[in-house]
Amino acid sequence: MPHLLALDQGTSSTRSIVFDDSGRIVALAQRELPQHFPQPGWVEHDALQIWADQLATAREALAHAGLGARDIAAIGITNQRETTVLWHRRTGQPLHRAIVWQDRRGEPLCAELRAQGHAALIRERTGLVVDSYFSATKLRWLLDHVPGARALAEAGELAFGTIDSWLLWQLSGGRVHATDVSNASRTMLFDIGRQRWCPELLALLQIPAAVLPAVHPSSHVFGDCDAQHLGAALPLAGVAGDQQAALFGQACFEPGLVKNTYGTGCFMLMHTGPQQQTSTHGLITTTAAQAGAQAAPGYALEGSVFVGGAVVQWLRDGLKAIRSSSEVQALAETVPDAGGVVFVPAFTGLGAPYWDANARGAIVGLSRGSTVAHIARAALESIAFQSAALLQAMAQDVLASGGTAPLELRVDGGASVNALLMQTQADVLGLPVLRPAVTETTALGAAWLAGLAVGVYRNTAELAQLWRDGQQQGQRFEPRLPPAQALAQMAAWEAAVRQARAGSFT
Ligand SMILES: Nc1ncnc2c1ncn2[C@@H]1O[C@H](COP(=O)(O)OP(=O)(O)O)[C@@H](O)[C@H]1O
Numbered sequence: 177m178p179h180l181l182a183l184d185q186g187t188s189s190t191r192s193i194v195f196d197d198s199g200r201i202v203a204l205a206q207r208e209l210p211q212h213f214p215q216p217g218w219v220e221h222d223a224l225q226i227w228a229d230q231l232a233t234a235r236e237a238l239a240h241a242g243l244g245a246r247d248i249a250a251i252g253i254t255n256q257r258e259t260t261v262l263w264h265r266r267t268g269q270p271l272h273r274a275i276v277w278q279d280r281r282g283e284p285l286c287a288e289l290r291a292q293g294h295a296a297l298i299r300e301r302t303g304l305v306v307d308s309y310f311s312a313t314k315l316r317w318l319l320d321h322v323p324g325a326r327a328l329a330e331a332g333e334l335a336f337g338t339i340d341s342w343l344l345w346q347l348s349g350g351r352v353h354a355t356d357v358s359n360a361s362r363t364m365l366f367d368i369g370r371q372r373w374c375p376e377l378l379a380l381l382q383i384p385a386a387v388l389p390a391v392h393p394s395s396h397v398f399g400d401c402d403a404q405h406l407g408a409a410l411p412l413a414g415v416a417g418d419q420q421a422a423l424f425g426q427a428c429f430e431p432g433l434v435k436n437t438y439g440t441g442c443f444m445l446m447h448t449g450p451q452q453q454t455s456t457h458g459l460i461t462t463t464a465a466q467a468g469a470q471a472a473p474g475y476a477l478e479g480s481v482f483v484g485g486a487v488v489q490w491l492r493d494g495l496k497a498i499r500s501s502s503e504v505q506a507l508a509e510t511v512p513d514a515g516g517v518v519f520v521p522a523f524t525g526l527g528a529p530y531w532d533a534n535a536r537g538a539i540v541g542l543s544r545g546s547t548v549a550h551i552a553r554a555a556l557e558s559i560a561f562q563s564a565a566l567l568q569a570m571a572q573d574v575l576a577s578g579g580t581a582p583l584e585l586r587v588d589g590g591a592s593v594n595a596l597l598m599q600t601q602a603d604v605l606g607l608p609v610l611r612p613a614v615t616e617t618t619a620l621g622a623a624w625l626a627g628l629a630v631g632v633y634r635n636t637a638e639l640a641q642l643w644r645d646g647q648q649q650g651q652r653f654e655p656r657l658p659p660a661q662a663l664a665q666m667a668a669w670e671a672a673v674r675q676a677r678a679g680s681f682t
């Protein structure tokens with residue numbers, strides 16, 4: 177039976193998972209990743225540590241599975257997106273620690289770009305809003321601040337990449353410098369309509385083209401893993417950014433199919449088909465994982481919630497209301513509802529569709545009878561309300577352009593284990609919420625992309641069938657709340673958001 181190895185390099189951990197060809201997890205190995213905060217607003221990772229952990233976990237996962245490299249048909253890579261590495265082509269040594277997606281140091285340059293009126297061009301070419309979240313201003317910072325970097329870059333001595341490119345380079349022994357369309361679309365340098373690097377944006381941001389990786393479809397044989405790493409020269413055959421990989425692993429291949437990943441934050445992506453959809457409701461446009469050179473490029477609308485599962489961590493660490501995240505459901509279920517309490521966890525501002533960096537958290541509607549259980553319940557509801565606001569924004573965008581509004585929500589991520597949260601989500605959306613038995617959908621998406629490229633799977637229709645088969649062991653949450661009550665709850669949420677924003681300090 178063919179097996180696939182997925183390398184899942186996330187913000188907080190580095191994992192390797194062996195899947196069988198039915199999508200079942202055979203083995204998993206994981207290491208926590210140390211975070212570096214050299215200044216307020218700066219976040220860095222050690223790229224060499226990432227590589228060492230990825231290799232070690234890949235070896236461990238194979239050992240746990242009792243498999244040798246020859247039992248693996250292909251390797252898929254999925255990664256935290258936007259995080260930027262710059263390294264020497266000759267030695268493979270990074271010039272600096274990786275600058276992580278959460279890092280805000282590119283903000284002054286972004287403010288300049290906005291003030292100079294470049295936002296419309298950037299939006300039109302890349303589908304993105306001008307923000308230091310994306311790789312471009314991180315790379316520019318490295319070129320401007322690491323002594324000698326710009327001259328070396330112009331001389332073709334340096335390679336830039338997101339984490340997928342960095343791992344491809346290391347795994348291939350320095351023979352492959354490449355990325356896929358989904359990761360490229362997060363750099364703010366990639367023309368998502370033409371599916372190539374944008375010369376105007378490279379000039380505007382003063383990025384030498386010589387540092388850029390080649391861009392391929394996500395399902396593609398990028399090269400072979402050097403035999404010394406895992407014991408055989410395995411094909412490196414799938415690459416996608418983690419949120420697009422999850423969209424793929426949830427078999428969202430058609431317009432209107434949407435997934436939400438409930439982790440520290442929440443990332444919702446909806447496939448919009450081969451048409452690039454521009455949001456008028458605060459969402460960004462991104463490239464979906466591409467299932468091979470013959471497949472037309474696909475697009476997705478994306479929105480993110482900054483504080484999702486993190487509000488549960490705050491209940492644990494800030495309020496000390498629970499000892500572990502898994503206790504939140506039992507606490508929230510000691511009350512029948514939130515008792516009029518609405519919690520807006522705008523700890524670091526509000527993401528899509530509100531985009532308010534200055535909003536701060538608020539708990540409103542407290543009464544003499546309110547208890548910590550009501551606050552816990554309101555905290556869980558806040559994750560569902562924020563996600564519902566994203567889905568509503570997506571539905572408005574697609575309906576305005578004559579597209580198909582979502583009929584269900586596919587879910588995954590650490591906080592999706594919470595059945596109360598999933599039921600609340602179904603209730604406020606008025607749509608079924610589908611949770612697969614295996615919630616490692618990000619890694620599964622990478623494994624499927626790799627399997628497609630080497631012929632383990634014939635096409636995405638076969639993968640959609642595998643997803644449906646898997647769904648039989650998963651769970652389906654049907655909406656139970658009368659629509660009028662769901663509307664009233666969303667209205668109360670929006671009113672609380674207005675209060676949180678009004679109370680912000682600018
Ligand atoms: N039972 C639960 N109910 C609600 N939230 C939970 C539960 N278990 C874990 N979480 C939350 O899920 C998040 C971790 O999910 P994970 O997918 O591992 O996140 P990430 O990939 O962002 O590190 C944490 O914020 C945690 O508080």
Ligand SMILES: O=P(O)(O)OC[C@H](O)CO
Pocket residue numbers: 185186187188255256257258277417418419439440
């Ligand atoms: O590492 P994660 O799962 O938190 O995902 C990070 C995203 O890719 C950032 O865009």
